[in-house]
Amino acid sequence: MKRTGGGETAKRHAGERAAEAVDDGDVVGLGTGSTAAHAIRALGRRVDAGLDVTGVATSFQSRELAREVGVPVTTLDDVGGVDVAIDGADQFDRETGALIKGGGAAHAREKVVDASADRFLVVADPTKAARGLDASVPVEVLPSARRPVEAALDDLGGEPTLRAAARKDGPVVTDNGNLVLDCAFGALANPDALAVDLSGVPGVVAHGLFVGLADAVLVGTEDGVERYDYAAK
Numbered sequence: 364m365k366r367t368g369g370g371e372t373a374k375r376h377a378g379e380r381a382a383e384a385v386d387d388g389d390v391v392g393l394g395t396g397s398t399a400a401h402a403i404r405a406l407g408r409r410v411d412a413g414l415d416v417t418g419v420a421t422s423f424q425s426r427e428l429a430r431e432v433g434v435p436v437t438t439l440d441d442v443g444g445v446d447v448a449i450d451g452a453d454q455f456d457r458e459t460g461a462l463i464k465g466g467g468a469a470h471a472r473e474k475v476v477d478a479s480a481d482r483f484l485v486v487a488d489p490t491k492a493a494r495g496l497d498a499s500v501p502v503e504v505l506p507s508a509r510r511p512v513e514a515a516l517d518d519l520g521g522e523p524t525l526r527a528a529a530r531k532d533g534p535v536v537t538d539n540g541n542l543v544l545d546c547a548f549g550a551l552a553n554p555d556a557l558a559v560d561l562s563g564v565p566g567v568v569a570h571g572l573f574v575g576l577a578d579a580v581l582v583g584t585e586d587g588v589e590r591y592d593y594a595a596k
Contacts, residue, residue, distance in 0.1 A: 370488065370585070372585050373488040373489060374401055374486070374488050375583065376583035376584065377398055377401070377487060377581045377588055378398055378400070378404070378405055378449075378583070379405040380581050380588045381484045381486050381581050382402045382406045382409060385406060385414070385416055385446075385447055386446070387414055387415050389416050389417075389446040390417050390437075390442045390444065390445050390446050391406065391416050391417070391419070391434075391445065391446065392418075392421065392445045392450065392477060392483075393418040393421060393425040393426075393429055393434070393449065394421055394425060394448065394449055394450025394473060394477075395421050395422040395424055395467045395469040396450075396451040396466065396469075398486045398487060398583070399425065399449060399450055400425075400428055402449045402486055403418075403425060403429055403432060404428070406418070406434050407432025407434050410432075410434055410435075411433060417437050418435065418436045419436070419437060419445055419476055420436050421450065421469050421473040421477075422467065422472060422473075422538055424469075425469075439475065439479060444479050444480075444481070445476060445480040445481070446480065446481050446482070447480055447482040447483075448477045448479075448480035448482070448483045449484050449486060450476075450484075450485060450486070451485065451487060451491075452573075452580070453465065453491065454496055454497075454498040455485060455487060455492060455496075455577070455580050456496050456554075457591060458495075459574075460485075460575075460577040460593035461554045461555075461572070461573065461574045461575075462485060462572070462573040462574075462576070462577060463496055463499075463500055463501075463571050463572060464571045464573055465501025465503070465570075465571030466501070468503070468526070468538075470501055470569055470570070470571045470573075471539055471541075472538065472539070474569055474576075477576055483576050483577050484577075484581060485577045485579070485580040487580060487581070487582050489583075489584060495550055495551065496551045496554055497550045499524075499548075500521070500547075500548060500557075500561070500571050500572055501543050501544070501546075502523070502544045502561060502569075502570045502571070503541045503542070503543055503567070503568040503569045503570070504541060504543070504567055504568060505541055505566050505568060506541060508565065508566025509525070509542055509544070509566075511565070511566060512564055512566040512567055513544065515564045515565075516564070519548075519557070519560055519561070519564075520548055521547060521548045522546065522547045523546045524544065524545050524547075525543075525544060526542070526544070526545050539568065541568050554574050555574050558570065579591060579593065580593075
């Protein structure tokens with residue numbers, strides 16, 4: 364069951380605490396979403412104060428915000444690796460640190476950046492915490508493979524729904540030019556196995572299960588931050 368107590372103050376506390384973990388000279392993975400945005404803004408303030416960092420953005424949104432607040436951005440190809448990635452989550456298992464991501468349809472690029480990081484810090488508010496995962500899993504899919512992927516997801520016990528755009532007719536299109544299927548599986552008894560199965564479906568570009576990647580989850584509250592540490596990678 365999710366906890367209550369989310370809000371901008373909680374998100375800000377989590378994002379700012381994560382930004383404090385960045386050291387001078389670091390390459391930083393810049394996640395996507397409202398909580399990660401607080402971390403990017405906090406990094407911008409630290410850059411103004413003299414911090415020397417370079418960001419690797421996970422989406423058009425995070426790249427534009429980084430430029431707006433003065434965080435220099437580069438690409439993963441140019442740096443080869445990331446010292447610390449800061450990213451949000453739609454749901455996380457307090458016991459294992461497994462995540463469901465992709466609410467912002469950026470999980471393909473997020474997974475590449477987060478997996479390349481020496482440290483991956485997740486920022487969240489208390490509503491994202493759960494005992495076991497049960498949220499829908501976003502699946503980015505090649506447009507030409509939508510129907511066979513939907514059939515494969517159904518065979519895996521899921522109920523896929525094409526994600527519709529909020530302010531335009533038609534579906535959400537990712538930064539990579541693909542579609543997103545939100546797939547309801549109910550309570551996930553074995554996220555590790557499901558992650559392997561989803562990765563093996565032809566036409567799937569990336570899924571929103573992040574298993575064994577998080578080093579720590581920083582949960583902002585109205586009063587401060589709670590930290591959950593995991594033995595990742």
